[in-house]
Amino acid sequence: MKRWAKRFLARGVFWRQLLRHAVLNAPPYTEPVAIAMWSLLFLLWGSGRRGVIRNLAAIKPGSWMVTNFLRTYRVFWNYAWTIADNVRFKEFRTLPDWRFVGLDHFRALHEHQGGAIILTAHMGNYDLGAHVFSATSDRRIVMVRAPERDPETQEFESEQRGRRGGESLRVDFSARTSDLAIDLLHAIEAGELVAIQGDRVTPGIGSIDVEFFGKRAAMPTGPFALAMASRVPIFPLFIIRRGRRSYALQTFAPIHVQRRSRNREDDLRPAVEAWVKDLETVLRGSWHQWFAFEPFYDEAAA
Template identity: 30%
Template sequence: MSRWDGKTKGSLTGYKIFLFFINSLGLNFAYLLLRVVTFYYYLFAAKPRRALLDFYQNTLHVSERAARKLVRANFYIFGQTLVDRAAFLLGKTEQFTHTFENEQYLIDIREMGKGGILLSAHLGNWETAGNLLKGRITPTINILMLDAEVESIKQYMDLSTGGSRFNVIAIKDDLSHVIAIRNALVNNEFVAIHSDRYLEGSKFIEMDFLGKRARFPFGPFVIASKFQAPVTFVFAAKNGKYSYHLSATAPITDKMKPEAIAQLYVAELEKKVRQYPEQWFNYFNFFAE
């Protein structure tokens, strides 16, 4: 099976269609259209379908029938998270609600005055979580990410919606992102990092995950270990048509090695995958070969 290539999949035409329908006919119609679109992907997107079926059957050990049902739900909910993201960028937020498990932990991090490192994963909807957090916890959320999205889609989203409401710190070969992270933390800002995908050729750490050996990017855990800032694991899963469940773990404030932080992170990620298997949005062979 193929591995992640660092690029966001999707077409410019698809983004234009959904932005138009959200603006003109609302979220309900966009969700209805998703039923058709995601069923098409279920039928014809063979690689991600096979990857998910393998994950559900051979890792979570569900029946073939249950696995196929989970795959269909996965495609549909993933589509919903993209629609929700666009809706927030367009200011269509009045229908959304959320609950926040352990919100106080993030408030405590803010009050420490050292900034905070938020480690998350491609499970649920991290960007909508950030939109829900912004203003309640902190005015600035920085996202550390590979700036590898298709340029035409980025340009259209920026033109149509005003762009992301986050400060993106792009990972660069000259390591300038390390300075940007330091500056953000000095300003008592949060830095959010996806910690579940690595690119071929980059440094990784191999961990036990759901009973198998899996490779995780080493960089996020090195960053969490090197900077003198509290570290927490945050997730935001969709738990209703227009609602999300956010959660945070108790902050790590003591000095820890990257391997130790990775072990705690993987244990928490396992819990979330078992709780929300239909929101595991990794469409490739996740495990070490």
């Protein structure tokens, strides 16, 4: 495919540029109509649509295909609002409304001395959540995320981040696995918070197979191995969109990873399973917020 044509693929840079253009130009009262239309258009994105439908089939077993198709539209609708809110925050510093759920655990995270790991999922507005956290705290956050698949999109996002990014938030990409682990270990030792998404395994990243919504699924072990090596707790934290410009920040009890035996996987497994339990709890109520556009399980292996 020609380079210019790649810009218009679902993950291409054109849509990011168009979104920024829309945020800078669309009066807010035209947004619901625009987002409804563009979400409908993105249902044409076959692999994304099929990925969400298959994930929903596991989260909501026994559902009709047509019901899951309509649910997929709801996922796309929420995703569109979420990324628009994110761009609006970057451009205008407009904050949505926040409700803190699991306030005691959130306070524990805020008051925790030394480094810690925030484990989150591809849900709601994790980008905005990290920005809000870094703005309300004097702690520095290092956010680890998977790089964009399209190089032009990655370049655009890096440029936007560089233009608007603050000192208290640093973004690292999980593609450079070799030095990243050491960098993160140093960050934790320096008392910084490391935010990682723990619901998707990218190529080259260590994983462990667990039961997730009744299917065999691979979960990344990186965050847990990091917690074990640095002896810090993991705080599961989810950012869930509740409505227009309204989010809930749900924090769960910290997960501790301890070295108890010679078998590393045996030591990591209870922590990964505790994380999966929290993730399942959140996804049962907020399945429409899980922006996982690839199936989390292999149909043949499940």
